[in-house]
Amino acid sequence: MHAVIVFLCLCPIRAAFVQDCPSRQDMQSSLKQVQKLLSTHEAAYLQSLRTLRKKLNLLQNTATKQTGKANNDTCLKLDTQEVANSRKLGKAQNPGHEVHFLCDAGYELVGAESRMCQESLTWSDINECASSPCLNGGxxxxxxxxxxxxxxxxxxxxxxxxxxxxxxxxxxxxxxxxxxxxxxxxxxxxxxxxxxxxxxxxxxxxxxxxxxxxxxDECELFHMGQAGRLCIHACVNTPGGYRCTCPAGYNLTRDGRNCKDIDECATRLNNCTRDQMCLNNYGGFQCVRVDCPAYETPPTRNPPCSVDNKVCSQAPNSISHHYLSVVSNLSAPRTMFRVSTLRLMGNTLRFSLLGRGQAERHFTVQRSDRQTGQLVLGCPVQGPATLEAEVEMTELEKGVQLERYITKITMFISQYEF
Structure with a gap:
């Protein structure tokens, strides 16, 4: 009997990363700084408008000075009684001239601090509704x-x-x-x-x-943008923010955005019986029971099979079972499993894929070197799905079978890509 080594190929998980964004505290701090800056600019802008307005009025008064002297039309005299608890600055009541009001100690001015005598010989006042100050459609x-x-x-x-x-x-x-x-x-x-x-x-x-x-809605805003998704699985919009959720079988990681598989087999969160083997996969687990075939497999060929006993002579020397857990839509083509022998007794070593249908649609068997064959996944597979393949390795001497080994691979494909 020749020793056979079977290698289990660990399939890399497609990592899904999302770009980090500033924390909510950083964003709030930045917004406060911007609001403070805007308030400063606003105050400076209003002061500039007041200064410009005074200069324009001065120019207008100078241009109409001669005309004002000849014109006896004036606005009605304003008394301080119209603006209670105040003092009036300015005596000219001709069109284009202004008067100003100052509040007495302990009072605050409400309304316009300046009024101009208009061409209609009426004093100006601010239209308080011009800026639409009423909220919510009032x-x-x-x-x-x-x-x-x-x-x-x-x-x-x-x-x-x-x-x-x-x-x-x-x-x-x-x-x-x-x-x-x-x-x-x-x-x-x-x-x-x-x-x-x-x-x-x-x-x-x-x-x-x-x-x-x-x-x-941060979830919609950053759904599939260049900066990446906010959550690796599902994003739930909340008032003023968002939160990420994971499907059953996963826990949310510390960053609050990615999902990590729960090992139900290690944490005893499974219902497998004593005669079953628990296999953890992405998002769940499988309870597997391995049954040997009905015919006897002579591992040592001692005594050797009789010439006329084809069932004995064609029986495999060994049948091994292997299980793989992979994510959905794994990039392909990709080598999933390798079968090799340490020593070659015959002059030929043949690798083949047994069965038809599903195995042939998804897998091929290729030789990587003289003593190694590999099972190759031909295209990405959308989960959830379970794929099975049987790889046969046969040693031949001048066309006569010497040894035969069968490797059964079962691949559990998750519903998700993480």
């Missing part, structure tokens, strides 16, 4: 130095009126939205007649008025 009503909002049925008014302050920013808190966790009101600030709204991390401005926030 109707704005312009009033003297303030506005009021009429809300739709789905919302309620936080206050009866909202004042616009020219010297400071007023934060407006929108009413609660009842449409669910994936929508909520934005955080809005009213500055110089303009409303600026922002959202919490994980949300984006939504709606025509820009005063509501909609959850960002």
């Amino acid at each position: 109707t704005c009503v312009d009033e003297m130095n303030q506005f009021s909002c009429t809300c739709t049925k789905a919302f309620v008014t936080m206050t009866n009126t909202s004042s616009a302050t020219s010297s400071a920013a007023t934060t407006i808190s929108p009413p609660a939205v009842t449409v669910g966790p994936f929508f909520h009101p934005s955080h809005c600030t009213h500055v110089q007649g303009t409303t600026h709204c922002t959202c919490d991390p994980g949300y984006t401005i939504s709606g025509r008025d820009g005063t509501s926030c909609k959850d960002i």
Whole structure:
């Protein structure tokens, strides 16, 4: 009897990696820095507008100075009673001229700090509804130095009126939205007649008025982009974020994005009986029982088979069973198993694939060297599936069979590619 060595080929698992993204804490810190920078630029921009406005008014006053002298048309005199608890700066009441108001100690100016005498001989005032300050589709009503909002049925008014302050920013808190966790009101600030709204991390401005926030669906946004998927299996969108899940038979890894197979055989999470062997595969396990064939296999050929006993002479010297667990859609062609002999007694060693149908559709047997044959998977296979193949190795001496060995390979293919 000649020794036979059988090598088990460990098939590499297709690794699925996803590109790392900044943590939520890093993103929140970056957003706060950007918001702070925008607030600084906004303040500088508003100050520049005030300075430009004063210079333009000065130029206009200079250009119309002569005309103003000859023109006796003036706006009605403004008394400080119109703006209570204040002092008025400026006496000219001709078109194009301005007056300014300063509050007394302990008071804050509400409304415009400056008014201009217009060509219609009326004093200017700010249209408080020009910036559409009412949230969630409310109707704005312009009033003297303030506005009021009429809300739709789905919302309620936080206050009866909202004042616009020219010297400071007023934060407006929108009413609660009842449409669910994936929508909520934005955080809005009213500055110089303009409303600026922002959202919490994980949300984006939504709606025509820009005063509501909609959850960002990270799962859809990064489903199959160049940066890779967020999750190796399934991504579940959550309010303001996302989470990854794994199928049965897998545990989520520490990074919260990949899945690791559970070894049911090692952890005793199987129902195999004592006469069965537990085989772990990707996403599950198999209970296998090996039964020897009905005919007797003479391992030593002692005494040798009689000449007329074909069943004995053609019986294999050994039958070995091997089991492989692989992922779905494994790249191919790929060598799955090798069969070899240490010594060759005859002058010929032949390798062949037994059986028809499934084995021939998926496998071929090739010789890698004089004493080694290999089982090759011809194309990727979508799981879940179970493939079986039998490789025969025969030693011949001048066409006469000396030894015959059969290797049975069973390949369990997972449903998933990880």
